[in-house]
Amino acid sequence: MTPIVHQPMPAAIGHTTVPLPDFSDTARWGLVEVKDSLNAPRYEPGDLLHVDLRRNYFAGDACYAVEIAGQQSIRFIQARPGGLHVYTRSNPGAAYPIPPDLLVILGMVTYATTTRRVG
Known part of the structure; x- marks a missing residue:
């Protein structure tokens, strides 16, 4: 995972940005x-994953930028009986419970800019 880069929110169509x-x-x-x-x-x-840094709390089952024991990564977090479980999309069967003191949620992944090659 690359470090998080802060970017301003793009202006909506038909609106001009006002400098803050x-x-x-x-x-x-x-x-x-x-x-x-x-x-x-x-x-x-x-x-490129777009991370909403204001959602630095568990807001439901979703993909988050997290820090676990000092290591930053992108992980899916799911509420299950017994607490929160962390897993990767490629191996959801390997989900493991995470103690709240080891998990720091940095932000929620809201959408991604993807490039796929065909052929």
Whole structure:
């Protein structure tokens, strides 16, 4: 996983951006480039994940940028009996429970910019 890069939110169609002197919106979004295939086929190397850094809490079963025991990664988190479980998309059967003191949620992956080759 590459370090999170802060990016401002793009302007909606038909609207012009208004400069913000405190750059408050740049702290909301981060981009992460996928470097491995642990979450394939959903996310593959070269994909850019858009992370909402304001959602730095568990908001339901989803994909998150997390820090587990000091290691940053992209993982799926799911609520199951007994607590939260962490897994990769390529191996959901290997989900494991995570103690709350070892898991830091950095943000929720909201969408991805993907490039797929055909042929």
